[in-house]
Amino acid sequence: MVAIFLSLLLITGFSAAIHGQQGNSSISLGSSLSPNTNPYWLSGSGQFAFGFYEKDDGFAIGIWFQKIRQNTVVWTANRDNPPLPRNVTLLLTNDGRLVLEQEQGRKTALTDSLQSASSASSASMLDTGNFVLYDSSSTIIWRTFDSPTDTILPGQPLLMGNDLISSISETNHSRGKFRLVMQGDGNLVQYPSGTPPKGDNAYWNSKTFDAGDNVSLNLDRNGQLFLLNSTGFNIMNLTGQRNPSHNFSLYRLTLDFDGILRLYSRSLNQNDDDWSIEWSPTSNHCDPTGLCGINAYCTLQEQKAVCTCPPGFDFLDQGQHNLGCKRNSSADGCTSKNGETVDTLQELESVEWEDNPYSNLSLNKIECREDCLKDCKCVAALFKDQTCRKQNFPLRFGRERQDNSGFTIIKVSFGSSNTTQVSRGRKKQQEMGVLIGGFALFVFALIMLAFSAFLILKYRLWSYKMVPYEVNEGLVEDVSIRAFTYRELEVATNGFVEQLGKGSFGTVFKGALSNGQRKIAVKKLEKVVAEGDVEFKNEMRSVGRTNHRNLVRLLGYCHDGFNRLLVYEYMSNGTLSDYLFKSEIKPNWEERIKISLNIARGILYLHEECETHIIHCDLNPNNILMDEHGCAKLADFGLAKLLMPDHSKTLTGIRGTRGYVAPEWHKNLPITVKVDVYSFGVVFLVIICSRKNIDINAPEEEAILVNWVYDCFKANEVSKLVPEEVDQQSLERMIRIGLWCIEEDPATRPSIKKVVQMLEGTVEIPEPPCAQSSF
Structure with a gap:
């Protein structure tokens, strides 16, 4: 294996790496970087930089092309972690560790695994774009080339079992929706992230599944992209035969945030910052599976991908259509009025989805429509070739096809905004009546508006006097x-x-x-x-x-x-505390997640969406009320200012309820929106685990819920935390969210918007800091 690995390095440009090292100065033990003073280390030629770059309202650690004005990032450390604060320091310690030092001297390792038990003696940012650590004998014991993110560079092989994972966007380098995997069978395959590596989920592959093991993807200095087997034999040129470059071009292979793999080039002598696309396996921007999120489908308009919601749906976020769609009616299953159904059906033609039916029937299209309309469980049906395949929501991996992909039959509740889109024939019959009736209603509305304005003015004057x-x-x-x-x-x-x-x-x-x-x-x-x-x-x-x-x-x-x-x-259902612990019928797992999402969306509105941003300061189960439909609503918002006029200063008087207040209240630190995130985290764990935050009747190790959750998570025993059997993966996701929210450091906690995205399943949930190694 050692000989094979060395041959791979030689073939894929190891000589270039040696040449690159010649111009690189060594980074000695005790060296450090800080966003404020010395933010990065340069390679010998100054082409690459390793260090801090701006991310959202903080910083991340990565590698980028320094000589290009747009600073193209090619590698990011701990890419799913929240932005780092300005007062963080990256140290190459005297005992040979590369660590992050944050406030109060807390240190965490940047290199979570070394290829050798030896400590580092020096480091270097190479001209190949590879940041490396050396031991005392100048042997590389750790390098960024072994842990690619979304990009590989010339001389950097993508080895068997490794993958590239796209970023969320061009500026957000957290893990996105897509991945490129170098499989053990020799096949190079693209999948949506979070899906099993099986053929049904793939949207592109190199078709080299019979090439054997230890196949690697390689990019050379001339922009040649090829697959090598374990003997060093070139089994496929992905880019075709290319002439050696004489203009000293730069190359990078990136799995872009839209899910498309692209080989880019740029001349060293080029004055602008634009990269040219040299190769891509597809030109169809809707090819990546799941590009538009849940309940949405991708259509091509002027060769660009456009995400569209089906009838009865609205975008989850009007500013980010690729997050998916949600039903614009709260009705579930069958709805009725006076004993008659008030659901209707809409159709989409030539749109394909992930096919995961709960029922598969041989019916014609009319029978399929009637069967779905009568079936309360049926929310959509895929009809093709006289087969009716009834589906549950959410619908996934939707995209428009030019071939005959059949019909999508979607049930739309009468109360939703899209159900007014009745059949065209019926619309034509009603058109004249609507025009006449609309004109009459318009005249009547003007009269009522004037009369109402008069009454309101009169009433306001009366209130003023009273x-x-x-x-x-x-x-x-x-x-x-x-x-x-x-x-x-x-x-x-x-x-x-x-x-x-x-x-x-x-x-x-x-x-x-x-x-x-x-x-x-x-x-x-x-x-x-x-x-x-x-x-x-x-x-x-x-x-x-x-x-x-x-x-x-x-x-x-x-x-x-x-x-x-x-x-x-x-609010007829009283407080959340009563709803969880005193009601005869306890909310089930799905209902508890829905309640948590209700609360998070309410906090998001207060923090970011209302005209005057509000910090609640006292989130707890007694300040969250439940309406007759089991929908959670926040109470007492905006009242903190009446008793505590200035949130921005360090305060001595603690607000909030014992067990739910954030640590910064006790430390006389500035109060920010992150105090609400902490309180939400505790409330969230109370909801998910369906027990009180402090239970004096529980065994000692379980009495304080937050501590018990930490212990169970670290011991991989989270199933103990819930009173019923639930999906293990879903439970672990929820516990991770709660642990992120109750982080002691406010800067480490996610924003409430990020929390909402985690709950909706639109972003990945990284390992919480409590499970990461620390020093």
């Missing part, structure tokens, strides 16, 4: 919330007699408006700051503008003398 202490302060600008007098709320709550609960901000009472027709929850605020009159009104303007399906809706407020009360919609 609320004392506001004569000189003006009205709250948002007409979406109402100003109540204390007397009105006293009557609505029957004298504040029925208490629903008590939290850190005050006591909640049950009430009713409109002669008892609309139930409400009234919170009497306590400990409002003395100078809080103007602050209270400003906060009402802010909170009044927040509107999200996962936030408890604020209906109004009372600012009457020293009384401060808030009026919320009533």
